[in-house]
Each structure stands twice: as structure tokens, then as C-alpha cells.
Amino acid sequence: MIFNYNMVLTATVLAFSMMSIDAAAPVVRRTCYTAGTVGTECKQFINNFCNSVTANVAFGDNQERCYNTPNFKCDFGAFYEFSADAAPPATIPSVVNCINTLNNVTNTCGGFGGFGNVAGGGFTFTLDPNQGQCGQLEAPGS
Ligand SMILES: *[C@@H]1O[C@H](CO)[C@@H](O)[C@H](O)[C@H]1NC(C)=O
DSSP: OOOOHHHHHHHHHHHHHHHHHHTOOOOEEEEEOOSSOOOGGGGGGHHHHHHHOOSOBOTTOEEEEEEEOSSOEEEEEEEEOOOSSSSOOOBOOOHHHHHHHHHHHHHHSTTSOEEEEETTOSEEEEEEEESSOTTSOOOTTO
């Protein structure tokens, strides 16, 4: 069998189309907040937050983290909410699901923040810009 340029090209195109199926965007289910502080700057903390939840989270519990910007704060959370098992073991959330969900929130919620998850994942992730700085009390409705 003699390989020619077209065969190599075909093989390359096939390899790429199979890759793009694997890399297909996950199904993100998310809900946007529709009022409050607008803060697309919170996007810069997504990777850090999603990589910071390295301890097991108990079912029904959450892990939270807060980041300051000069003018407001960004509250992040990972809540272990869904399981087929009534008493599932504590586990660590998926970094990839966290990043995909919070990127979706950033790109589609007009800066208000929101929450969501990737279909099949047990964790709900939240990104919420709020008035003030981390550790301060919040004004109601902020
Ligand atoms: C974000 O999530 C919404 C709601 O599930 C979905 O319709 C939309 O396609 C997602 N967008 C991106 C960029 O992932």
C-alpha cells in the first residue's frame, strides 16, 4: 500500500473529528442571579477556587471561599447536593466540572453570578459577586 498526501490528510481530519467529539462541551445546567452586584472580575478566581477544594466534602455540605477585588468581593462555593445513594461517602468535587460551570456562569449571567452543575455531577458550584470585602457583614440584598 502506498501512502499519498490525501490519505494522510484524511487520517488527520478523522483524528481531529474524533478528538472534537471527546472534547465536546459538557451539559451545564445553570441558574443566573438576576440582581445584586455585577462583577465579571470574579472570573479571575475560578481556577484558583476550583483547584482549592482538595478536601473531601460530606454529602449535604459545602466548601466556600471568598476573594477580594478592590471594590467588592467574590463568594465561591461547592455544594455536594446530588447523589443516587442516600448516604454517599464524602468526596472531592470535579475540578473540570467546577471550571466549566463557573465559566458558563461568568459568560452567560451578565456579571450577576449564579450557580449550576454539570449533568451527572454531584456538586453545585456557585459564583456570587457581593458588596464589601471578605469577612465583612453584607448589607441585605447586596
Ligand atoms: C451554559 O448553560 C446554559 C444553561 O444550561 C446552556 O444553555 C448554555 O449552552 C451553556 N453555555 C455555555 C457557553 O456552555
